[in-house]
Amino acid sequence: xxxxxxxxxxxxxxxxxxxxxxxxxxxxxxxxxxxxxxxxxxxxxxxxxxxxxxxxxxxxxxxxxxxxxxxxxxxxxxxxxxxxxxxxxxxxxxxxxxxxxxxxxxxxxxxxxxxxxxxxxxxxxxxxxxxxxxxxxxxxxxxxxxxxxxxxxxxxxxxxxxxxxxxxxxxxxxxxxxxxxxxxxxxxxxxxxxxxxxxxxxxxxxxxxxxxxxxxxxxxxxxxxxxxxxxxxxxxxxxxxxxxxxxxxxxxxxxxxxxxxxxxxxxxxxxxxxxxxxxxxxxxxxxxxxxxxxxxxxxxxxxxxxxxxx
Amino acid sequence: xxxxxxxxxxxxxxxxxxxxxxxxxxxxxxxxxxxxxxxxxxxxxxxxxxxxxxxxxxxxxxxxxxxxxxxxxxxxxxxxxxxxxxxxxxxxxxxxxxxxxxxxxxxxxxxxxxxxxxxxxxxxxxxxxxxxxxxxxxxxxxxxxxxxxxxxxxxxxxxxxxxxxxxxxxxxxxxxxxxxxxxxxxxxxxxxxxxxxxxxxxxxxxxxxxxxxxxxxxxxxxxxxxxxxxxxxxxxxxxxxxxxxxxxxxxxxxxxxxxxxxxxxxxxxxxxxxxxxxxxxxxxxxxxxxxxxxxxxxxxxxxxxxxxxxxxxxxxx
Amino acid sequence: xxxxxxxxxxxxxxxxxxxxxxxxxxxxxxxxxxxxxxxxxxxxxxxxxxxxxxxxxxxxxxxxxxxxxxxxxxxxxxxxxxxxxxxxxxxxxxxxxxxxxxxxxxxxxxxxxxxxxxxxxxxxxxxxxxxxxxxxxxxxxxxxxxxxxxxxxxxxxxxxxxxxxxxxxxxxxxxxxxxxxxxxxxxxxxxxxxxxxxxxxxxxxxxxxxxxxxxxxxxxxxxxxxxxxxxxxxxxxxxxxxxxxxxxxxxxxxxxxxxxxxxxxxxxxx
Numbered sequence: 001x002x003x004x005x006x007x008x009x010x011x012x013x014x015x016x017x018x019x020x021x022x023x024x025x026x027x028x029x030x031x032x033x034x035x036x037x038x039x040x041x042x043x044x045x046x047x048x049x050x051x052x053x054x055x056x057x058x059x060x061x062x063x064x065x066x067x068x069x070x071x072x073x074x075x076x077x078x079x080x081x082x083x084x085x086x087x088x089x090x091x092x093x094x095x096x097x098x099x100x101x102x103x104x105x106x107x108x109x110x111x112x113x114x115x116x117x118x119x120x121x122x123x124x125x126x127x128x129x130x131x132x133x134x135x136x137x138x139x140x141x142x143x144x145x146x147x148x149x150x151x152x153x154x155x156x157x158x159x160x161x162x163x164x165x166x167x168x169x170x171x172x173x174x175x176x177x178x179x180x181x182x183x184x185x186x187x188x189x190x191x192x193x194x195x196x197x198x199x200x201x202x203x204x205x206x207x208x209x210x211x212x213x214x215x216x217x218x219x220x221x222x223x224x225x226x227x228x229x230x231x232x233x234x235x236x237x238x239x240x241x242x243x244x245x246x247x248x249x250x251x252x253x254x255x256x257x258x259x260x261x262x263x264x265x266x267x268x269x270x271x272x273x274x275x276x277x278x279x280x281x282x283x284x285x286x287x288x289x290x291x292x293x294x295x296x297x298x299x300x301x302x303x304x305x306x307x308x309x310x
Numbered sequence: 311x312x313x314x315x316x317x318x319x320x321x322x323x324x325x326x327x328x329x330x331x332x333x334x335x336x337x338x339x340x341x342x343x344x345x346x347x348x349x350x351x352x353x354x355x356x357x358x359x360x361x362x363x364x365x366x367x368x369x370x371x372x373x374x375x376x377x378x379x380x381x382x383x384x385x386x387x388x389x390x391x392x393x394x395x396x397x398x399x400x401x402x403x404x405x406x407x408x409x410x411x412x413x414x415x416x417x418x419x420x421x422x423x424x425x426x427x428x429x430x431x432x433x434x435x436x437x438x439x440x441x442x443x444x445x446x447x448x449x450x451x452x453x454x455x456x457x458x459x460x461x462x463x464x465x466x467x468x469x470x471x472x473x474x475x476x477x478x479x480x481x482x483x484x485x486x487x488x489x490x491x492x493x494x495x496x497x498x499x500x501x502x503x504x505x506x507x508x509x510x511x512x513x514x515x516x517x518x519x520x521x522x523x524x525x526x527x528x529x530x531x532x533x534x535x536x537x538x539x540x541x542x543x544x545x546x547x548x549x550x551x552x553x554x555x556x557x558x559x560x561x562x563x564x565x566x567x568x569x570x571x572x573x574x575x576x577x578x579x580x581x582x583x584x585x586x587x588x589x590x591x592x593x594x595x596x597x598x599x600x601x602x603x604x605x606x607x608x609x610x611x612x613x614x615x616x617x618x619x620x621x622x623x624x625x626x627x
Numbered sequence: 628x629x630x631x632x633x634x635x636x637x638x639x640x641x642x643x644x645x646x647x648x649x650x651x652x653x654x655x656x657x658x659x660x661x662x663x664x665x666x667x668x669x670x671x672x673x674x675x676x677x678x679x680x681x682x683x684x685x686x687x688x689x690x691x692x693x694x695x696x697x698x699x700x701x702x703x704x705x706x707x708x709x710x711x712x713x714x715x716x717x718x719x720x721x722x723x724x725x726x727x728x729x730x731x732x733x734x735x736x737x738x739x740x741x742x743x744x745x746x747x748x749x750x751x752x753x754x755x756x757x758x759x760x761x762x763x764x765x766x767x768x769x770x771x772x773x774x775x776x777x778x779x780x781x782x783x784x785x786x787x788x789x790x791x792x793x794x795x796x797x798x799x800x801x802x803x804x805x806x807x808x809x810x811x812x813x814x815x816x817x818x819x820x821x822x823x824x825x826x827x828x829x830x831x832x833x834x835x836x837x838x839x840x841x842x843x844x845x846x847x848x849x850x851x852x853x854x855x856x857x858x859x860x861x862x863x864x865x866x867x868x869x870x871x872x873x874x875x876x877x878x879x880x881x882x883x884x885x886x887x888x889x890x891x892x893x894x895x896x897x
Contacts, residue, residue: 014885396717
């Protein structure tokens, strides 16, 4: 087309403006997310049912959106270092996600993992996790995995071995459930509270976990149990030393001097040194370690009994 | 003095087809001049490219090649637009405005000061024949009224050149007569009028020169009288003193006979017959000649012929 | 470009919008909603001020959006479809002046409408707080007639000017229906861009993550500058945030309008 009255000048100016806008946006999003976007997670509508009705026919899409938000909320809150941080939006977000899409498998399973994580790495709401999983099982009565997960939560976080065993039995009763769930229920009843029993649980999860994330979580737990074992050994040696010297130990040097530890300082499987609490003289895992905090119930709370050297 | 309107090889192709591969030539190398103060009729059947030409002149379309000049400057120039007026085909204006408001709005775009706008608007609306309807919203007006408003808005800046696309469309005979006299008044004021139409009688009544467009090509252009004069179809002879009986023997040499008044007959005979011989024979039969007039083709016949010929040329015959 | 001509075209747009019955229906609906929030507020003890603020701001945003889209689309698309543009373009008006004038006219329309709705919100809030004893007032996160609410309303307006620019841009080459659809789609997408940014954390493929991150930055972001929640809860809004929002919208709108002028200037009106 000839005779168009506008030189490319306008086009260049327009392109420059748009590029500048995009660049500004890149800068802005970086600086604003560092500050923490104020109140963007204020959920006006906390009820899943209401959102579902408002979503018209875009339920599944909106479920994805809320799932992304839940994940991002969980991750971001975890990274916060301030005191008094709160995860209180997490359950509503997961509830809305699963109301919008009742078949959203990972929302139930991962969501339960998120919810049951102890504070400060998570909200420490195992009851909410169970509620979520029950909701999932209600909508999907063939998914025995949800009931199995409920069992895990009872076992690991609530230390309620009877309820855990009952959940495993419930799961075993679901048509299509694998054969080892029955024996698992039995083991739970007899060995509940025992590290060995817990080990069986997690090994089972690793063998059958349908998602890598769940398998990795189980592996993590297994390593935590190993850490507990290592700490038992270290604390036993520290106790012997205390009995011998009558003094509370504050460093690893004396142990190393006697050849009781191969490494000074001894390190956990992640390579982070174990620390000794100066007040109690007990060894524990460093707060900087990825295994912190350890599950308390299967850890010793007092001095192991040690016979004084004869 | 340069021509008021000038086109040189003005061509417009439209891309048709989904992939835009086949260009359709809507206007092919149009070259014409319109002198200042002329009334030029741009004629052609529907789809010939008349509206396309007008849009190219208004720069609503951009030419594929060639150029158009108005008052010596490129068409579409801002300075040109100050001095011209345009009435689009089947115009449609802002529903929600009244005729007065529309004209005042357009007048303001020309920089007409507020004090003068009202007076000019009132005068124009009078001139095109809009009375109390001028205060009604435009959506309430009939098609004919809208056409008149359209003409008024084309004249709001007292233009030197006016472009009218089918100005008579939608008007009843009274309206057509009004518009016709308005155009003649414009001409008398020295305004150049370029109008397109497919109503030939209007062109015959108004135009000095015409251009005939067929299928994108200019097939004829020139003074109306010359175009039609050169071609004598036959003769019309008005005689008195004859009766049907006395005329009967001549029937073979005549194409038609009509009694127009008591004792008067209008006789038509073809070109091939020499008038002198026939008159001599009629005279000896007792006829007295009242008038002898050559018969030219009507513009319509000429038009159809030219368009047909133009079509044949395009088909390569 | 002549400011005078732009002003005249803007005035014509404003006049058209004032006479457009669609507008009255929308505004009436909005006012009704704001009034109804009063009723809602009675039902939730102590939360009434927050609800009125929330609902008021949301209503302004949504109805301002409808106005921007329905009238914005008509600005060019409808005019071209109905051929009213032919007689206008024959006048000494540059095509760029036409685009700028349409934009200015619609911005003015939206501003006036938002002002009316905003005033109504404040009236309702003042009425609410008038009858309350001091202790109740102290329990609110923010005062009822909080001047900071104006900042939120201002940002609503700023966002809408971007929507208008988008609507005008699509209007220059698409039919009215398509232009309305594209604008609405872009508006909705622009609110979910934050989720787009984090898509990478839930999706395995790095290509998808990169693409979604790219889209996040390129698409107009309406959520980044949303301070409604902060204002309602009485949290402070950094002035640089407002400046950032204004700057972003000015640049983005400017770019879109430039493109609109470019497209419109080269367009054949068949």
